Amino acid sequence: MNDIQIPATKNTPEIFSDIARQQLTIKGEAYPENAAQFYAPFFNWLEEYLATGANRATEVTIDLAYFNSSSSKVLLDLFNRLAQAAGQGHQVVVNWRYHKENDMILEYGEEFAEELASLDFRLQEYS
Numbered sequence: 351m352n353d354i355q356i357p358a359t360k361n362t363p364e365i366f367s368d369i370a371r372q373q374l375t376i377k378g379e380a381y382p383e384n385a386a387q388f389y390a391p392f393f394n395w396l397e398e399y400l401a402t403g404a405n406r407a408t409e410v411t412i413d414l415a416y417f418n419s420s421s422s423k424v425l426l427d428l429f430n431r432l433a434q435a436a437g438q439g440h441q442v443v444v445n446w447r448y449h450k451e452n453d454m455i456l457e458y459g460e461e462f463a464e465e466l467a468s469l470d471f472r473l474q475e476y477s
Contacts, residue, residue: 353366354367354392354395361380362382363376363414363417365392369399371409373411376411377413378415380418381416381420382420393428396428400440409443412425412445412446415452429462429465441470444462444469444472446463446471446474449477456473
């Protein structure tokens with residue numbers, strides 16, 4: 351299995367993995383015109399990745415400065431898939447990074463953390 355590397359654009363985040371370190375990162379701004387089309391290759395990759403090792407530990411870092419409602423739904427779908435994998439023995443840590451002055455991103459992180467108790471959800475402030 352290969353790492354995924356989707357470069358950032360003006361309105362889409364960078365998505366990349368380091369399988370050897372068991373890390374996945376989504377970083378930037380996320381307001382694609384067609385969220386389903388943009389994220390489809392990522393979800394195809396994720397499905398294969400999760401199927402390759404049920405007891406694997408994975409660290410997922412979300413570092414978004416802004417995202418729209420369609421990307422919010424994508425994030426919820428991502429977290430639900432990760433929670434399902436966690437229920438099957440996959441150890442998942444989610445690092446939700448937010449700038450200390452970005453209350454909106456913090457609030458979303460808090461909401462996701464509440465909804466997804468099966469994930470080790472860590473809010474990480476930076477300046």
